Amino acid sequence: MSQPRPVASDEIGELLDFIAARQADPATGTCYLGTEPESVRLELDEFGDAWPGAALVVTDADGRIVGATVTESDAELGRSWIYGPWAADGLWDAVARPLVEAAVAGCASGIVQHEISGDVLNHPLAALAAELGWTASVPNHVFVVRADAVAGWPSDDPRVRPARADDFAAIDPLHDAEFPGTYLPTRQMIDDGIAGERITLVSEADGTVIGYGCGRVQADGAGYLDFVAVTPAARGTGAGLGLTATICRRIIEAAPQHDVNLTVQDHRAPAIALYRKLGFDLETTIVGYSSPAPAGRSS
Numbered sequence: 001m002s003q004p005r006p007v008a009s010d011e012i013g014e015l016l017d018f019i020a021a022r023q024a025d026p027a028t029g030t031c032y033l034g035t036e037p038e039s040v041r042l043e044l045d046e047f048g049d050a051w052p053g054a055a056l057v058v059t060d061a062d063g064r065i066v067g068a069t070v071t072e073s074d075a076e077l078g079r080s081w082i083y084g085p086w087a088a089d090g091l092w093d094a095v096a097r098p099l100v101e102a103a104v105a106g107c108a109s110g111i112v113q114h115e116i117s118g119d120v121l122n123h124p125l126a127a128l129a130a131e132l133g134w135t136a137s138v139p140n141h142v143f144v145v146r147a148d149a150v151a152g153w154p155s156d157d158p159r160v161r162p163a164r165a166d167d168f169a170a171i172d173p174l175h176d177a178e179f180p181g182t183y184l185p186t187r188q189m190i191d192d193g194i195a196g197e198r199i200t201l202v203s204e205a206d207g208t209v210i211g212y213g214c215g216r217v218q219a220d221g222a223g224y225l226d227f228v229a230v231t232p233a234a235r236g237t238g239a240g241l242g243l244t245a246t247i248c249r250r251i252i253e254a255a256p257q258h259d260v261n262l263t264v265q266d267h268r269a270p271a272i273a274l275y276r277k278l279g280f281d282l283e284t285t286i287v288g289y290s291s292p293a294p295a296g297r298s299s
Contacts, residue, residue, distance in 0.1 A: 001066065001094065004102035007055040011065065015057060016041050018065045022086040026119035030083050031286050034220055042219035047072045056102055058095045060088075067095030069103045073111045074183065080107050080114045081183075085128075092124050100128065104291070117288035129289030137288040139266040147258040149279030150249055157242025163193045163200040163212065170209035171202065178229040189214050189227070199250050203230065203243045210234035213247035215260070223248075223255030225262040241274060248278065 007015050016037040023029040023040065033040050044051040050072045058067035069084035085099040104114050118125040120139060129136065163171070172186040193200025193214065203211040211230030218224050225248060230239045248260045263286065264271050 001061070001091075002057075002059045004056045004058055004067070004069075004095075004099050007052055007057045007068070009052075011057065012052055012055075013037075014065050015052075015055060015068055018068060018088075019070075019084075019086055022084075026121045026284060028086065028122065028124075029119060030086070030122075030125075031117040031119075031288075033083060039220045044070060046219045054103075054106065056099055056106070058099065066091050067099050069099045071103045071107065073107055075108060075110050076185070077181075077183065078110055078112045079183070080104070080111045082114055082116045084116070085125075096124065096128050097131070100132070112294045114291040115288050117286055120285045120287055125289070126287065132289075132291070134289040134291050137265075137290070139285050139287055140263040141266060141272065141285050142261065142263050142283045143275050143280035144259055144261045144283050145248065145252075145275075145278060145280040147252050150252060153245045153249065153278060154242060156246045156249065157203065157239075159203045159205055159210075159239070160201050160243055160246040161204060163190050163202045165190060165194065167202050167209055167212075171212045174212065174229055174231060175227070179227055182227075184214070184226060192216075198226070199247060199254065201243070201247050201250070203234070203239050205234070205239070210239050211243045213243050215247055215251040217251070217255045218261075221256035223251035223257065223260040225251060225260050235270075240270075241277070244274060245278060 019033065019040050020035055020037045023033055023035045033043050051070060054071040056069050057065045060066045066088040068086050069082050071080050071082050073080040082100060082103045085096040087095045100116065116125060116129065168186060168190060171190065175186045189198065189200055192198040198214055198216045200214045201212065202209050211234060213228040215223060215225040228244050228247065230243060251260045252258050264275065
């Protein structure tokens with residue numbers, strides 16, 4: 001077998017087929033990618049320069065792809081997300097760790113923390129993370145709701161409106177408290193909403209922002225709710241239900257697949273109860289594994 005190397009341009013079709021085949025089984029797949037080659041291609045196209053430039057493959061003696069990763073990174077956050085590793089049957093032990101180590105080594109010098117993630121059924125991935133000394137996150141549940149559930153939802157909450165640039169001071173501390181170290185900074189979340197690249201809304205009562213939500217349409221046409229949160233003082237008042245129903249309705253209207261997908265941490269019981277009340281169904285449960293934070297820097 002070869003050492004991990006960048007994918008060649010004439011191997012991209014084979015790579016997409018290989019990834020999709022591994023994605024079809026939760027025990028061998030990674031998070032946030034689909035199970036059809038075209039769906040995978042559309043999702044990877046969103047990585048920009050990271051695709052296909054940051055795709056690594058391992059090939060066997062006949063030149064067939066038997067292992068792969070794709071890395072997405074954010075220089076501002078100093079983080080990378082390594083999709084995969086994917087390995088052909090029987091070759092995990094031979095290719096998985098070299099692929100992850102090569103993906104980490106290939107990141108720019110400012111990228112100092114890394115993450116892999118997969119379904120709780122992907123036991124080899126969990127074992128690899130433990131071997132590397134990477135830390136497991138709490139389980140995250142993946143829920144989905146489709147347009148036929150909307151008829152039973154409350155009407156749009158009149159307190160909810162599009163986010164404005166001057167909402168930053170109100171949203172930022174809540175965003176940091178609820179989603180520390182997240183992949184999407186507050187300013188970008190607001191700016192993307194204003195530009196129409198995301199759906200970013202706030203809930204406001206008596207001139208005070210009491211919550212916010214942010215969602216988008218993914219490359220494959222599915223809707224995704226990235227974040228939703230209300231201030232502690234607004235909890236139990238119906239603000240969370242009204243905000244969530246309103247933004248999810250907006251996402252469903254915008255998404256060609258007319259659905260909303262989301263992930264929620266296992267310990268967030270009130271949020272899980274709210275999603276179930278709105279008709280969300282549990283699809284799977286995933287775990288992320290993070291490399292140790294460098295000395296002098298917390299995750």
